[in-house]
Structures are given as structure tokens and as C-alpha cells.
Amino acid sequence: MLKPLQEWICDTCGKTITSADDGYVIWRHDIDQRDFDFKIIHKFVCEPPSFPSSVPLGEFLGSKGSTYLLSFISLGKIKARGRYRNYCHVLDFDEFVDLYRRVQIPYYEEARKKFNNPALLAEMEDASELHPYQEDVLKQIIEKY
Ligand SMILES: [Zn+2]
DSSP: OOOTTTOEEOTTTOOEEOSGGGEEEEEEEOTTOOEEEEEEEETTTTOOTTOOEEEEGGGGSHHHHHHHHHHHHOOHHHHOOGGGTTOOOBSOHHHHHHHHHHHHSTTHHHHHTTTTOHHHHHHTTTSOSSGGGSHHHHHHHHHHO
16 A cells, blocks of 8 residues: 555556655657656666656745645746747646645655456446545545455
């Protein structure tokens, strides 16, 4: 069992990252500098050479991390003016929100391993868009599947 928001599964080797200090978040850009292919990996040892951006995992945690993540999708009231209104450099929102949940929502990382379970998918078919990602539901997913 992973310690929530303290341990992660490396997207390269599949083993546990046991401390935020050992992790990096990496991603790529398209030709318009829009971000996609977000991954959490062991720093250095599991870093693929083709990823131009890498930032220590710790930068994405807590309220400081939430602030950082939000800066990817909006420049906010101070900076989002003129041509920078609705400026966003995320290309793949599903990937980005997956990353957001991995570093901000307790039990998401552990439950995420079960997200392809057919019985789970069947159970969640009629659930709201919010329901599956609530902390208590994620805990139930870990216990049940
Ligand atoms: Zn690794």
C-alpha cells in the first residue's frame, strides 16, 4: 500500500518512488509549446532522453503545488490580460488532470492502478463525473478491487 501523497508509482519502471525527493515530473511539448505526456518518474535513473521538461516532484505537492499546477492552465487575474486571456499551455487536459489528482488527491495514486478493472468500470458507469475521485470512494476502490 502506498503512503498517500508520499509515495508514487514510477511511469517508467513501475516500481515505487518512496520519497518526493526521489521523483521528477516530466513532460513534452508540441511545436506550439503546448504540454502533454506528463509522467512521474524516479529522477535521473528512469528519465527518458526525449522529455525536454523535468521538475522535482516536490514542487507539485501541497498548496504550493496546487498553485503551480493552476499556472499551467490560467495566468490568473493579474497576468491574464489582452492576448494572454484564456492562455493555456496544456494540450491534453485528461493527462494533466490525471497528474493533478496524482499529486493532490489522497489515495488516487493507489486506486489508479485499478482503473482498468472491468468490474470497477461497470460499477462506475452511471456515477457522476465527481464521484470516482473523491477520497472516500478512492479508498473503497483500493479495498474492493
Ligand atoms: Zn523508475
